[in-house]
Amino acid sequence: MPSLSRNFGVNGVSPCPYWMAVPQLLMLPFGDLWADRYPRARLMITAEVLGALTSAALAVELLSGSPSIPVLTILAACAGLTVPLFGPASRAVVPEIVPADQLQDHISRRLAADAVLRAVPEHP
Secondary structure: OHHHHHHOOOOOOOOHHHHHHHHHHHHHHHHHHHHHHOOHHHHHHHHHHHHHHHHHHHHHHHHOOOOOHHHHHHHHHHHHHHHHHHHHHHHHHHHHHOOHHHHHHHHHHHHHHHHHHHHOOOOO
């Protein structure tokens, strides 16, 4: 989502990228708690639906021709909620899906892939 807003020139006039971090910081402890207490698949689906709805609303707002700073800020905050919901649930569901003898190999490959993706810079 940040690259989409950058393409429309939103980053120069909006505090939106910073508002994505606030809900993430506030929700991170709860994401782990909820991943332990609630069905993980339901949390992952909820996070994906929230992300899709947020992206659709952002597209409508940007294509309307006059994006509103408060609306963009709220959408950025909603987008920030998806990471603490999806991340812990997706990590916790792995032992339920992957056979025990392949679990260590799977986790090491996933961590390596995450490290590579974080190291590759996003294009301007």
